[in-house]
Amino acid sequence: NAGVTQTPKFQVLKTGQSMTLQCAQDMNHNSMYWYRQDPGMGLRLIYYSASEGTTDKGEVPNGYNVSRLNKREFSLRLESAAPSQTSVYFCASTGRGGYNSPLHFGNGTRLTVT
């Protein structure tokens, strides 16, 4: 099993450019998440999808949009990138196991906006 797969692994954008970060999981999980990781700030939730067909804002949604394409895939789009969006982005998923169902993380996308 691949688990949670994110593409690309690295990306450099210029201010104002757009891009989509892709995420797919093969564990038949219902819930998927996008986090960003900044030094000393832990992980902050951008958007999540509790189940196929639903998406909700997290703690820091501004500047981002998401699409839950199907049960496997959850993409994150930056319409007009800004230097403040330089970060490491993690996708995660979790199953229907209740509160003790752990989050499974991808290996991250390292984004630099110049």
Added chain:
Amino acid sequence: GEDVEQSLFLSVREGDSSVINCTYTDSSSTYLYWYKQEPGAGLQLLTYIFSNMDMKQDQRLTVLLNKKDKHLSLRIADTQTGDSAIYFCAERRNAGNMLTFGGGTRLMVKP
């Protein structure tokens, strides 16, 4: 968010015990988690504890929870160089299926 706080850095010698501390503010927290992040990788779940427990042991790992003080700790016995990583605590609240993470503690193990 900063509802969950950790110290930034801990350095120990190989073979010593490491204790990583975490404080949280939401009394409705149900489960509390410890994740490990190695360089260039995502987070991996190490262990978790339910809020009605005060201790959980799993091989070299011991989790202590003081619910009154909202304090969580992770003790790693006989720390090895392979334990060098960033450790995150996280809480899950009654309100939903989301986790709130601390800022992470970077553990450095010196040989």
